């Protein structure tokens with residue numbers, strides 16, 4: 005029954021563009037065009053490079069919640085392809101594993117699926133790499149929404165644990181805001197003895213100050 009309801013909801017949610025709301029199936033041509041472009045190197049104070057495929061606004065701020073919270077599972081591929089683009093930006097060697105930043109268990113139960121694992125698995129298939137959920141949360145973890153940068157960092161410090169990978173890894177996530185989750189994931193994986201090559205995200209949500217954005221390739225947002 006649950007599967008049927010999911011499929012019906014997916015069908016209904018697929019009837020309009022998740023980016024701009026135009027009628028049609030999936031992401032429209034206009035929104036797709038706005039998400040084109042090379043991945044960007046972004047600064048989130050990690051000792052390894054962090055690459056984002058796109059800006060969060062104005063398209064993905066609608067698309068990602070529609071996928072995560074409304075269960076529009078047909079967006080697996082769109083979001084997985086964008087994540088794959090960011091992963092390629094890091095040029096990871098064969099055998100590298102993509103390791104998703106773990107969702108809060110309560111959120112996964114509520115949604116009925118683990119969006120981070122699904123998107124990571126798709127990006128892994130698209131890039132010929134593997135994906136493995138090596139990270140988990142020590143405590144339920146508060147929702148980070150609406151918290152300031154310092155609060156997020158305090159909330160997250162020591163909140164994740166990792167199983168050893170035995171292979172180089174790339175941390176993957178949907179949106180990079182302050183970067184606190186990525187830094188915590190990096191800490192946990194490194195302490196478990198993993199070689200972390202970098203982090204790849206679908207979207208970056210914060211505008212960086214001009215001086216730290218120098219290394220970034222200009223995107224359609226800046227034109």
Ligand SMILES: [Zn+2]
Pocket residue numbers: 021022023024025026031032033034035036
């Ligand atoms: Zn659209």
